Amino acid sequence: MGGILNLLVLIVVVGVVMWLINVYVPMMGAIKSILNLLVIILLILYILQFFGLIGPIMPTVRLFR
Numbered sequence: 847m848g849g850i851l852n853l854l855v856l857i858v859v860v861g862v863v864m865w866l867i868n869v870y871v872p873m874m875g876a877i878k879s880i881l882n883l884l885v886i887i888l889l890i891l892y893i894l895q896f897f898g899l900i901g902p903i904m905p906t907v908r909l910f911r
Contacts, residue, residue, distance in 0.1 A: 852909050853896055860889055 864885055868878060892907075894900045 848910050849896070852907065853893070855909050856892070856907055857889065860885065 864882065867881070873881075888904070891900070892904055895902060895904060896906075
């Protein structure tokens with residue numbers, strides 16, 4: 847149960863941080879799109895790793911024990 851809670855909190859935190867960056871940090875649209883795509887790809891890889899569909903390639907984030 848703690849693992850799913852960690853995953854959900856991580857997704858929410860990443861979403862809020864990306865929203866804040868997109869709203870408050872002025873940058874070119876192309877750079878913003880590349881940043882968003884990179885974060886989405888990393889998040890998908892993390893979720894696949896969490897469910898054991900791919901091997902460990904990124905460190906596991908533990909927010910709750």
